[in-house]
Amino acid sequence: MTSSSLSVLGMLAGALVALSLTGIVALVRGWRPATRGLRPGRIRGRAVRAVEELPPGWRDNYPLLLAGAAGTGGLMWALAGWPVHGLLAFAAVAGLPFVLYPGGSGRTEVARLEAIAEWLQQLASVRAGGKPLEATIVDLDTLPARLERPVGQLADRLRSGTPARWAYRQLADDLASRIGDDIAQLFMDHVTSRGPGLARALSAQAILVARQAADVRDIDAERAKARSEARRVSLFAIAVVAVILVNGSYSQPFATPIGQLGLLVLGGLFVASLLWLRRMAVMEEEPRTLLTAEERAKESEVV
Incomplete structure (x- = not known):
């Protein structure tokens, strides 16, 4: 040679x-075990996300x-x-x-959605007693395992004095999904209006997410x-x-x-x-409705 x-x-x-x-x-x-949270706020590449699935x-x-x-x-x-x-x-x-x-594990996505539905129903039950949303989130003793990390971080932000609207916006970054955006938007709208119908809205959202989990289970079986x-x-x-x-x-x-x-x-x-x-x-994901952290950072640089 x-x-x-x-x-x-x-x-x-x-x-x-x-x-x-x-x-x-x-x-x-x-890499982070998915049992510690739903999804990381900043995914370090598609490989990390594929491992979590x-x-x-x-x-x-x-x-x-x-x-x-x-x-x-x-x-x-x-x-x-x-x-x-x-x-x-x-x-x-x-x-x-x-x-x-x-194709990843469809059961993983089903478990994520079911955990979100369970958490929303917990919030709706406590909120029905008239407790403020922020206090309800902070005082919940038990959480679905897949939401311990993102919801735990949300509770920590609220305890530390982070404005509620910004804390909810960061929750959307942590969940990094269409349903996470919908939940964060519901919470942010409540910060603005402080209307009395939040418990019903949370319960309705929980039912919607549970139905979505059932649909994903059916689609996963077909694939x-x-x-x-x-x-x-x-x-x-x-x-x-x-x-x-x-x-x-x-x-x-x-x-x-x-x-x-x-x-x-x-x-x-x-x-x-x-x-x-x-x-x-x-399975293709639904498009996000809120800007991601990276997109917001780009917009701020342009401005």
């Missing part, structure tokens, strides 16, 4: 190591899976002697739960076939790639710096096809 080829290979290996380490650190630092077993242990993927990638690199082989092995292990659940097809195609493709990487005769054309670059391109195209299959199986 010439010195120029070794130089190209060294640069490629360094770039792949840096990229892999950056991805691992970003995922681990940005996995079933609890995969979601809660995903940092461990990343560590195992890094070890697998390093072992493959050592055995094959080529960095892209290691990178593809890492990607195969790290992406396994997304292959098994190509099960599409997810099953995507899973079969993805697992078959991964099996083919694994055979190519392990079998020396098949991987011989990739045992050069140029071959490694070609393998990297093919791997990228393969990942892109899996993402396309996942996009076909995932």
Whole structure:
């Protein structure tokens, strides 16, 4: 192998190591168990959000899976002697739960909506006794597990003296969904009007969210076939790639710096096809009605 080829290979290996380490650190630092809250106010990339949509077993242990993927990638690199082989092995292990659940877990979204409906009904029951909304939120002793983080932060803001309207606006950022915007808007309207019908409005909103949870459950069941097809195609493709990487005769054309670059391109195209299959199986979210924190920041910069 010439010195120029070794130089190209060294640069490629360094770039792949840096990229892999950056991805691992970003995922681990940005990952939060969904049981601590509904959704983070600022999602650190689509990968973090995809992890949070996995079933609890995969979601809660995903940092461990990343560590195992890094070890697998390093072992493959050592055995094959080529960095892209290691990178593809890492990607195969790290992406396994997304292959098994190509459209995310619809049950996760159902659980989120059911938690919101339960919380709204709690607020409606206490508010019916005439207690102010802010005091009702702060004094609730029990919360649905999936809302402990965002509602807990809301209560902390209200206790610390944050204006109620701004605290509710930040709640919408934490929930980061259409239904979160609707709830925040209801609360903000109450701050302005202080009307007597809030308990009825909260109860009606709770019923609406519960119906939405039932609809999502039905839609998720209908999409099960599409997810099953995507899973079969993805697992078959991964099996083919694994055979190519392990079998020396098949991987011989990739045992050069140029071959490694070609393998990297093919791997990228393969990942892109899996993402396309996942996009076909995932449920689209309803558009937000309130500006996100990032959009408000951009508007303030323009002004």
